[in-house]
Amino acid sequence: DAGVTQSPTHLIKTRGQQVTLRCSPKSGHDTVSWYQQALGQGPQFIFQYYEEEERQRGNFPDRFSGHQFPNYSSELNVNALLLGDSALYLCASSGGPGGDYGYTFGSGTRLTVV
């Protein structure tokens, strides 16, 4: 039973560019949440997708956007990259938007902006 898979594992981008990160949830999960984790910090909530809609959003600018597909997989898009966007981006899936108990994290995508 596959857990949460994220791709790519590592990525290097230049300031001003755009990036797309991908996440496939654990089998049986229908909700995907995205987090940004700076070095030495805890993850910060970006947004959550359920039924192909953004259900909740943290304190991140509109440069951060996402999408959820009918198969529950999700993408995180970041436009106009800044150096400060360099971080580990984590995807977590759960069984429903209230499924805090069932959070499963992927291994993350390490984004470096130069």
Place this chain on the structure above:
Amino acid sequence: KNQVEQSPQSLIILEGKNCTLQCNYTVSPFSNLRWYKQDTGRGPVSLTIMTFSENTKSNGRYTATLDADTKQSSLHITASQLSDSASYICVVSGDTGGFKTIFGAGTRLFVKA
């Protein structure tokens, strides 16, 4: 303001020794508190989950305690192993859904032979 504070920031112990990590929170209303283990460059892995009515929960050599009155939790690791070297993150949920889930900055544990 909803916050989760962990201490110490980092900790070095010898293999075989015990240690206790602390978590204080101000998240309200409170739904549940979780401890995660995160290896470097990896996603967090859940160790324990506790709701308001639970004051202790064990997972092998890991034992978590919760005092909902003082809003404090601890994670006790018994007979530490080299593989316990990781960051331990306290996560408090004040409501269902992602936004009210607050992550602590973590305690970085180093276990030395």
